[in-house]
Amino acid sequence: MSRPRRAALYVALPGDIDDPAAPSGGNHYDRRVCDGLAADFDVRELAFPGAWPRPGPAAERALADALDELPDGADVLLDGLLAGVPDVLVPAARRLRLIVLVHLPLGDETGLAPADAAILTERERRTVQAASAVVATSRAAARRVATVHGLDPAHVQVAAPGVEPAPAASASSAGTRLLCVAAVTPRKGHDVLVEALARVADLAWECRCVGDMDRQPEFAAQVRARAADLGPGRFQLLGTRNGSALAAAYAATDLLILPSRAETYGMVVTEALARGVPVLASHLDGVAEAIGCAEALNGAPGLLVPPGDPAALAAALRDWLTDAELRERLRAAAAARRAALPGWDVTVRELTKVVCA
Structure with missing residues (x-):
C-alpha cells in the first residue's frame, strides 16, 4: 500500500x-x-x-x-x-x-x-x-x-x-590541465596516479588533486613525498575544496582522472561530464556506468584502464597528451554525454x- x-x-x-x-x-x-x-x-x-x-x-x-x-x-x-x-x-x-x-x-x-x-x-x-x-x-x-x-x-x-547542471569548461588546446577530485586514500589510488605521472614526466602537464588529506595522513604523506620528485608545482595536493572553489577547479580542467581501486559509481565523473570534461578512470563497473559506457567503450567520453596499474594509466595519459585528434573526439563525446546526464x-x-x- x-x-x-x-x-x-x-x-x-x-x-x-x-x-x-x-x-x-x-x-x-x-x-x-x-x-x-x-x-x-x-x-x-x-x-x-x-x-x-x-x-x-x-x-x-x-x-x-x-x-x-x-x-x-x-x-x-x-x-x-x-x-x-x-x-x-x-x-x-x-x-x-x-x-x-x-x-x-x-x-x-x-x-x-x-x-x-x-x-x-x-x-x-x-x-x-x-x-x-x-x-x-x-x-x-x-x-x-x-x-x-x-x-x-x-x-x-x-x-x-x-548531477547538477554546470557551465561548460573552457578547454585548452594541449589538454595539459589534469584534475583528480577524491579524498587522498588508498581506495582512490593517488599512489597509482603519481607513479603514472612519473612515467610521462617528459611531457608537459600539471595535475591538481582536490580532496581531504586527513583521512589517512600517512598515505597522504607518502603521496606528497613521491610527488616532490616530479618537480615544483607539477603535482599539487590542494586539500578540500567546496562550492565556488571546487567549481573553479573543474572549470580550469582539461581531463579528470579517477584512478580508484574500488568505486560503486564515481560522482566526480558525472560532475566533470556536466562541464564537458572528458574522463580517464579505472575500468570498474560503476565508473563505466557513470561515464555512460557500461556496455561498450565506442563513442565514450573517456578512457578506462585497469585499476591499480600505473603503466596502463601512464599509457592512456601519453595518448591523451600527444594525440590532438583523440582529445577532440573525447571532448565531443563528453559534450554529448553532458546533454544526457540525469x-x-x-x-x-x-x-x-x-x-x-
Whole structure:
C-alpha cells in the first residue's frame, strides 16, 4: 500500500554529512536526496556522530535509543555506513520498515585487513537481510550487494546519483590541465596516479588533486613525498575544496582522472561530464556506468584502464597528451554525454518509489 503524501520519513545518517571539512560523494548524495524527498515526505533527519561503520558503544546506544522512540511501522531510510550494527538494527527491523541505502559494501573498503573485512561484511549482511528494502547507488553496486549478501537481485533497487547542471569548461588546446577530485586514500589510488605521472614526466602537464588529506595522513604523506620528485608545482595536493572553489577547479580542467581501486559509481565523473570534461578512470563497473559506457567503450567520453596499474594509466595519459585528434573526439563525446546526464530529480523519484512500495 502506498504511503500518503507528507507521511513521516526518518533518515538515519552519519553525523558529518553537512561538515564542509569532510566532503564526500556519499554525503553529497545524502544531502541532495534528503532535500529532494522533503517535497513529498515529512523528512526527519537523525544524525549520529561516530567513527562509522565502527562507531563505538556510545554511538550504537544513541542509534538504538533513537530507533526505539519511533512509532511502529515507521519508514526509516538508513545510510549504509550505519549498517554495521546488526544487534541494534535487526531487532528494530522487526518493528520498523527499514530501507538500507548502500553506497559501498562495508567490507569492500580498500585497505581493510581480511579479518576486518569479513567481520564488516557479516554484520552488514545481517542488517540488509533483515531490511524491508535495499537500495544501491548503481546497477553495478546492486549486483555486488546481492552477490555478497545472498539477496535476490530483485530485492536490491537502484537510485543512481544525479548531477547538477554546470557551465561548460573552457578547454585548452594541449589538454595539459589534469584534475583528480577524491579524498587522498588508498581506495582512490593517488599512489597509482603519481607513479603514472612519473612515467610521462617528459611531457608537459600539471595535475591538481582536490580532496581531504586527513583521512589517512600517512598515505597522504607518502603521496606528497613521491610527488616532490616530479618537480615544483607539477603535482599539487590542494586539500578540500567546496562550492565556488571546487567549481573553479573543474572549470580550469582539461581531463579528470579517477584512478580508484574500488568505486560503486564515481560522482566526480558525472560532475566533470556536466562541464564537458572528458574522463580517464579505472575500468570498474560503476565508473563505466557513470561515464555512460557500461556496455561498450565506442563513442565514450573517456578512457578506462585497469585499476591499480600505473603503466596502463601512464599509457592512456601519453595518448591523451600527444594525440590532438583523440582529445577532440573525447571532448565531443563528453559534450554529448553532458546533454544526457540525469538530474537529482531522477534519483529522488527512484527512492520515492522504494519508500512508497
